[in-house]
Amino acid sequence: MINGEILENNRLKGDYFLVRFHAPEICSKARAGQFVHVRINDHYDRILRRPFSIHNCENDTLSLVYKVVGHGTRELSELAPGAVCDLMGPLGVGFSDPAPGVTPVLVAGGYGAAATYLLTKQAPQRGLFLLGARSERDVLLTDEYEKAGYEVRVATNDGSMGYCGFVTGLVEQLLAEKPDGKFFFYGCGPHPMLMALAKLLRAHHQPGELSIDHLMCCGIGACFACVVKVKADTPEGWAYARACVDGPVFNLDSVYVE
Known part of the structure; x- marks a missing residue:
């Protein structure tokens, strides 16, 4: 402290x-x-x-x-x-660095945009920043990503800026544009957005990591108030992990999607 x-x-x-x-x-x-x-x-x-x-x-x-x-x-x-x-x-556990020759794609919802910005400094190559927001009023930090050399695409639920729809629509557009592209996706945002993103990326066999944060109390793994479901070899197919110490970043392969 x-x-x-x-x-x-x-x-x-x-x-x-x-x-x-x-x-x-x-x-x-x-x-x-x-x-x-x-x-x-x-x-x-x-x-x-x-x-x-x-x-x-x-x-x-x-x-x-x-x-x-x-x-x-x-x-x-x-x-x-x-x-x-x-x-x-x-x-907590942070994002990994993109491998050389792989394009990082940062996918954020709302002020989840804050959590992915440091990747623009960690990544050896420039990539894309896909931001989803409820409306233009909730669009944040796009100038910073552009200054970092990232291509910025925006989706708003009400169509007041950029693509009209969810940020997953921008991901689908990107994958359609470049079906042979070598990408690594990084996601942060509201839980429903992350689950939809996980389903989409798995359907397209794309690798990635998701920041699945949750309401936290202690922040050091002692209270078990921030647990999230991850895939596990159990009868249910899942087990609880603590977002504060086992995450908040989880590899896409370990994310349990209901």
């Missing part, structure tokens, strides 16, 4: 914010797909930490993207530079 001083805490758009901490201890180890567990100091009535995917690390600066959805994130959004939060991290 470290005390991270807030350097910047600004609204991106709507209820979405980006906060930057001075956290050299975390930045020196962080990988795409890992997370940090944040506690707002002096707010001890909120005993549970909040997990946030690591968006970026630049030198000693840790960046997190979050959406205001409750008391904890509301209080976080009101903190000014100079405030200090108790940080645990980096935690």
Whole structure:
């Protein structure tokens, strides 16, 4: 655990914010797909930490993207530079690096876009970023991916920007365009989106990894509150895994789809 001083805490758009901490201890180890567990100091009535995917690390600066959805994130959004939060991290299993000669395809839903950004620095080659959102109001971070050299494609449920439909529609388009392409897919987003993505990729025999996060309490594997189903040699065909320590990133082959 470290005390991270807030350097910047600004609204991106709507209820979405980006906060930057001075956290050299975390930045020196962080990988795409890992997370940090944040506690707002002096707010001890909120005993549970909040997990946030690591968006970026630049030198000693840790960046997190979050959406205001409750008391904890509301209080976080009101903190000014100079405030200090108790940080645990980096935690969890991150994404693997793409193999040479394979095109990385980053598939995100909503602010799941934050979790895949570090892959643009880990990957030896540029790829594609496919983003799904409810509407144009929820489209985030596309400029950052474009600056990183990624081809950006957007899908919105209401058709207000880009392709009208789910992000899996963009995946189907890509596979139709390049049926012989060598891809590796990385997914992060809402659970229904990830399950639909898993079914689609398996049907096309495509490899990948999914960040299947869940509501977390301890963040270190002790409380078993964040379990998710993974394939296993059991009568049911599945077993529980802890998203905080066994994940949140799981290989596509191990993901159990109901």
